[in-house]
Amino acid sequence: MPARPPATCYLVGAGPGDPGLVTLRAKACIGKADVILYDHLVNPAILGWAREGAEVRYVGKTAGYHTLPQAEIGRTIVEHARAGRTVVRLKGGDPFVFGRGGEEAQQLAAAGIPFEVVPGVSSAIAGPAYAGIPVTHRDCNTVLTIFTGHEDPTKETNVLDLAKIAGADGTKVMLMGVGRLREIADGLVAHGAAPSTPVALVRRATTPRQETLVGTLADIADKAGEAGFEPPAVCVIGEVVALRDSLAWFERRPLAGKRIAITRTRHQAGALGDALRALGADAFEMPVIRIEPPADLREFAELVKDAHTYQWILFTSPNGVDAFFGWFYKLYHDARSIGGARIAAIGPGTAQRVMDHHLAVDLVPQQHTSEGLVEAFRKQAESLENEMVLWVRADGARDVIARELDQMGAILDEAIAYRTVPETDDVCGGLQRFRDEGADVITFTSSSTVECFLALKLPLPDATPVASTGSARGTTAASCPPTVQRPPGRVRSASGRGPAAAQRRSSACQRPSC
Ligand code: SAH
Numbered sequence: 001m002p003a004r005p006p007a008t009c010y011l012v013g014a015g016p017g018d019p020g021l022v023t024l025r026a027k028a029c030i031g032k033a034d035v036i037l038y039d040h041l042v043n044p045a046i047l048g049w050a051r052e053g054a055e056v057r058y059v060g061k062t063a064g065y066h067t068l069p070q071a072e073i074g075r076t077i078v079e080h081a082r083a084g085r086t087v088v089r090l091k092g093g094d095p096f097v098f099g100r101g102g103e104e105a106q107q108l109a110a111a112g113i114p115f116e117v118v119p120g121v122s123s124a125i126a127g128p129a130y131a132g133i134p135v136t137h138r139d140c141n142t143v144l145t146i147f148t149g150h151e152d153p154t155k156e157t158n159v160l161d162l163a164k165i166a167g168a169d170g171t172k173v174m175l176m177g178v179g180r181l182r183e184i185a186d187g188l189v190a191h192g193a194a195p196s197t198p199v200a201l202v203r204r205a206t207t208p209r210q211e212t213l214v215g216t217l218a219d220i221a222d223k224a225g226e227a228g229f230e231p232p233a234v235c236v237i238g239e240v241v242a243l244r245d246s247l248a249w250f251e252r253r254p255l256a257g258k259r260i261a262i263t264r265t266r267h268q269a270g271a272l273g274d275a276l277r278a279l280g281a282d283a284f285e286m287p288v289i290r291i292e293p294p295a296d297l298r299e300f301a302e303l304v305k306d307a308h309t310y311q312w313i314l315f316t317s318p319n320g321v322d323a324f325f326g327w328f329y330k331l332y333h334d335a336r337s338i339g340g341a342r343i344a345a346i347g348p349g350t351a352q353r354v355m356d357h358h359l360a361v362d363l364v365p366q367q368h369t370s371e372g373l374v375e376a377f378r379k380q381a382e383s384l385e386n387e388m389v390l391w392v393r394a395d396g397a398r399d400v401i402a403r404e405l406d407q408m409g410a411i412l413d414e415a416i417a418y419r420t421v422p423e424t425d426d427v428c429g430g431l432q433r434f435r436d437e438g439a440d441v442i443t444f445t446s447s448s449t450v451e452c453f454l455a456l457k458l459p460l461p462d463a464t465p466v467a468s469t470g471s472a473r474g475t476t477a478a479s480c481p482p483t484v485q486r487p488p489g490r491v492r493s494a495s496g497r498g499p500a501a502a503q504r505r506s507s508a509c510q511r512p513s514c
Pocket of ligand 1: 016017041091092093094095096097098099121122123124127174175176177202203204205206207231232233234235
């Protein structure tokens with residue numbers, strides 16, 4: 001049998017940190033790889049693009065500490081490729097800019113392994129750009145020099161020719177230089193560079209934790225020492241640094257530098273996190289709740305089946321909408337089976353989730369709370385006398401709605417769509433991060449997130465601001481809410497539905513398609 005040809009190894013640039021700066025080609029390679037070997041400065045978030053079952057292995061090195069020696073990395077790639085496994089060798093920035101990608105490509109060529117190079121956005125360019133420093137500008141320079149300061153102390157040879165670098169025109173960008181900043185800045189001045197030459201150090205560039213320190217060749221080392229400035233950082237030297245005064249766009253975004261903890265479920269945190277990150281926040285997910293099916297799923301399903309018999313269907317959370325339509329479309333194959341019920345939603349997020357099903361929402365209160373919803377009902381109709389209302393809700397939700405709608409004469413059935421339980425896994429590491437670093441703001445989007453957060457007994461400095469949506473507001477006082485007793489009335493829980501509800505329950509929708 002002929003020997004199997006080796007698989008391809010892709011030497012892929014992962015960009016400087018911001019996942020949005022990864023190329024489409026890199027993303028496609030990550031998605032199809034059998035094995036991914038990644039380095040220290042690769043943002044682990046992009047590893048989420050790997051396919052299920054791919055082997056994802058860290059082989060990075062920080063100064064002085066190598067997880068896997070370079071030669072061993074090369075051998076590992078060759079082994080995998082020869083066994084027919086597609087390998088992605090993922091490197092920070094661009095693989096051929098001070099990343100030893102050139103050496104790895106040579107090893108592959110020598111071993112006869114097919115390889116492709118996927119260039120990446122280098123921190124040498126992107127770091128300054130995110131600090132508001134164009135590395136070239138017609139008014140300042142025509143030359144750009146990129147050099148390494150070899151901050152890796154294990155490196156024996158020093159090939160830096162500071163005289164040549166000092167003599168070059170234009171902007172100089174140094175990578176791996178924080179450890180030898182004083183030596184290099186002094187060396188450049190000793191070789192003729194003006195001590196007043198502007199210098200910027202950009203740390204964790206393009207990430208929400210980016211920090212920039214500005215000085216001159218004469219004082220940058222002192223300033224970095226005082227500030228405890230640590231690698232990794234890009235160092236830009238030259239007149240272009242001054243342009244930052246007017247161009248520092250990234251660090252001037254409204255929420256720049258703010259650490260924001262998001263407590264909603266893992267499933268839901270994405271959209272809020274993305275929106276906050278777009279405003280510059282360092283938003284991290286710390287899910288404290290998880291959504292589980294209701295204790296009595298059969299009962300819920302029955303109420304969903306009867307939805308067409310109600311005059312109003314009331315949704316108080318996007319989860320409720322999801323659970324409702326999840327069942328609805330198991331039972332019916334025609335959206336019209338929902339009948340003529342009008343639909344109310346507690347807030348725009350919940351309303352949007354309903355509209356995603358191509359159904360209009362008739363009532364959304366201005367104030368997105370239970371009280372706001374009741375108020376909106378009052379304005380809409382003086383009385384709900386004998387109107388049948390189906391409230392799709394979470395187990396244990398606040399009962400203002402039940403009490404008030406009852407007073408307005410409604411006959412209310414409550415469909416318990418889901419239970420909210422405390423999240424016990426710290427899958428994304430957010431809880432640990434919160435314990436270690438705290439947050440500038442915590443967001444709560446439901447009273448259950450508040451309750452579960454409090455139950456975790458995490459340290460919460462008094463001054464920590466809390467941001468909450470309407471439905472969580474009633475509970476954001478630093479204690480769990482008291483259980484409110486519901487007055488006796490015409491309100492019926494799902495399990496205790498009375499004759500009126502039972503009558504309506506008699507049939508499923510009679511549309512032919514049902
Ligand atoms: N191939 C990479 C560079 C690898 S050398 C590239 O093209 O970007 C590693 C050095 O790159 C670090 O010591 C630091 O100087 C710089 N670097 C990489 N990512 C960085 C980041 N997000 N912020 C600041 N510096 C970074």
